[in-house]
Amino acid sequence: MSTSPQTERRALKLRDVRRLLEGVIPPAMCSVGADGMPHVNYLSHAEYIDDEHVALTYQFLNRARANILATGRVALSVEDPISGVSVLLQLRYLRTDTEGPVYERLRAKLAGIAAQTGMEKVFHLRGADLYRVESLRKLDPVRPLPGMAPRCDLAAGVRRLSEQLAEAADLRSLLNAFTQGLQQDLCISHAILWLLDEHGQGLFTLASIGYELAGSGAELPLAEAGLAGVALRENVPIRIGHMSQMYSYGMSWRAKAEQLGLQAAMADTIPLPGLAAPRSQLAVPLRARGRSVGALLVESENDQFFSYDDEDALTAIGAQLAQGLAALHKAELIDAPAPPTERTPTSGAALRIRHYPRDHSVFVNDQYLIKGVAGAIIAKLVRDQIASGRAGFSTRELRLAGDDLRLPEVQDNLGVRLLLLERRLAERDFGLRIERSGRGQYRLSASGPLEIVAAD
Structure with missing residues (x-):
């Protein structure tokens, strides 16, 4: 059964054509003044908000701006560079945002377009004009172009x-x-x-x-x-x-x-x-x-x-x-018991740890490792291993030392920080490793004896 143009127009959704708004082919906007005089200009791009709303850039369109404020209506024509299809949108002006998420989305895209065209000093977003989409219809091209295969499914x-x-x-x-x-x-x-x-x-x-x-x-x-x-x-x-x-x-x-x-x-x-x-x-x-x-x-x-x-x-x-x-x-972060004591290495090249308490920067053999919360954690683990000879530790032990590690009560991110330390140590390959040995249990492994120096 064939579909009539009227049925097709009713079925067409803004979501179906939102990629046409990107500005690969600049959208054309037509506004009409209070005296009935039409005015056509091109925009950098339009922004899809949802199936009933779009946002257009308010830059330097003085004539169009006067028309929009006078009548509150514009027509927007967008084209698909891949298929050749054109879509006509009838819009009603709602408001202008000068901050917030829609404004920032338009501002970011405009900055990219301006940089590409060498117009950084000319393109300045004064606001994001929000419109309600009252209707849209597809204008079939004389010779439709083939579509482009997507990057992936x-x-x-x-x-x-x-x-x-x-x-x-x-x-x-x-x-x-x-x-x-x-x-x-x-x-x-x-x-x-x-x-x-x-x-x-x-x-x-x-x-x-x-x-x-x-x-x-x-x-x-x-x-x-x-x-x-x-x-x-x-x-x-x-x-x-x-x-x-x-x-x-x-x-x-x-x-x-x-x-x-x-x-x-x-x-x-x-x-x-x-x-x-x-x-x-x-x-x-x-x-x-x-x-x-x-x-x-x-x-x-x-x-x-x-x-x-x-x-x-x-x-x-x-x-x-x-x-x-x-x-x-x-x-x-379960209350796992501390792992059993393990023998720490007494031979091999020593690993010299330098710790700066002011920002918890940590250096290993004079090479920078990390700072902040993660630096405080690794410095504590090294000190504990030197003092007790025990390589294993639990998340419970670290949480009990939360004040020393600068862990906030609401969000301490301890599990994530341990994973970060594990990845960072693997990247640097200093002979120092953090390994997970069980739920809530870890082990600090070193290729040689550990030394730690507190610096000013």
Whole structure:
């Protein structure tokens, strides 16, 4: 049975055509003044909000702006560069936002487009105009172009990855399933998992994929965390389809320090993972039980690599990951007894640990390891092993020393910090290891005798 044009128009949803809003072909907007005079101009892009609303950039459209405020109505024409299909939307103006999640999403995408076209000093977002979609209809092209094959089957990939996350028995297997699934099931080659620190003031890297340096334990203040920081603050996915220096994270201060010869300023930092010149980025906030956990940042060396479908897929998987991190972290913090005493090494090259109490920076044989809460933990474990000769320890012991380790009462992230230490020590290969020996039980293994020095 054939479908009439009227039936097709009724069935067409804004979600079906949201990828046309991206601005690969700039949308054309037609407004009409109070005197009936039409005015047509092109926009950088439009933003899909839901099946009934879109947002348009308010930049420097003085004539169009006067028309919008006078009549409250515009028509928007968007085109698909792949299929050749055009869609006409009739919109009614609602309001203008100058802050908040919709504004930040438009601002991020505009920054990427401006950088690509060399218009950074010209493109300035004055506001996000919100509209209700009153109707939309498809205009069939004379010669439809063939569609483009998707990067992967996102729905099937999300299903497989979700099943793997559901089977994870501990934090380690959860993290491995997630990073492997991003690569194998969702065909994402570069990603960084940022977690919010115990005080909610910064982010630290728990895991990354696709980079020369894994950067486990790298830290950034929220204000310098680029797209990930904005996504976390506004609690919405933020996506850029073109390179934008405006949302580069943590690189500017490091480059400046190198230019000034301030090598000492970088001696106690973990190099940040990331692409030097990403062409596409997508940041998704991670939340569990109403609390912010962190953010996932994925990036690509190709323009327009990620889509609205990727936002949906990673938001769903990110929510499951955040719930898993919270649940498995809690499961690790049981009142397990201390492991039995083990013989610690008395031969081999000594490992000299230098600890700075002011920020808990830790160096091993004069090479930087980590600082903050994780540094306080490793310093305590080394001291305890030297004093008692015991390599094993339990999460219960560490929680009882919470004040010394600067663990907040509400959110101590102890299980995650131990996993981070395990990964960071494996990356640096100092001859020092943290290994899980049972539920709530761990072991600090050293290739030789340990020495510790408290520095000023």
